[in-house]
Amino acid sequence: MPHAAVPTVDAASVPATGALLDVREQDEWEAGHVDGALHIPMGQLLARIDELPEEKLYVLCRVGGRSAQVVQYLVAQGRDAVNVDGGMYAWEAAGRPMVGGGGREAFVL
Incomplete structure (x- = not known):
């Protein structure tokens, strides 16, 4: 049975006030995150x-694979969620702001 298309959005199109969910591991998060x-x-x-807000979620991982799986699950649960195409690499390439853990310069791990 084919999977339904996962809703996606370009990193540059995510609203500045959008609710972002980062599903990467702790070391990736500490390297650089939104x-x-x-x-x-x-x-x-x-x-x-239960920690997820009720609003539309923009889901991020490193390149978009894990976040696509999460979005597929959330949409199946009736949630409004979209995958950020290209993940944090695309976010960084679009010049969107990031912060690093512990005051270090942010980078995508």
């Missing part, structure tokens, strides 16, 4: 699903 994003590693999502 200030204000909610960080829930993909493997913890089911246990922490």
Whole structure:
């Protein structure tokens, strides 16, 4: 059975006030992330699903694979979620702001 198309958005088109969900692992998050994003590693999502805001979610990972799986799951649960195409690499390439952990310069791991 084919999977339904995963809704996606270009990194440059994510609204500045959009609710971001970062599903990368802790070391990736600490290297560089979007200030204000909610960080829930993909493997913890089911246990922490109640932490998600009710608004539309823009889901990020490093390149878009894990976030696509999360979006597919959330959409199947009736949630409004979209995958950020290209993940954090595309976010960085679009010149969108990032912060590093511990005051270090941000980079995508």
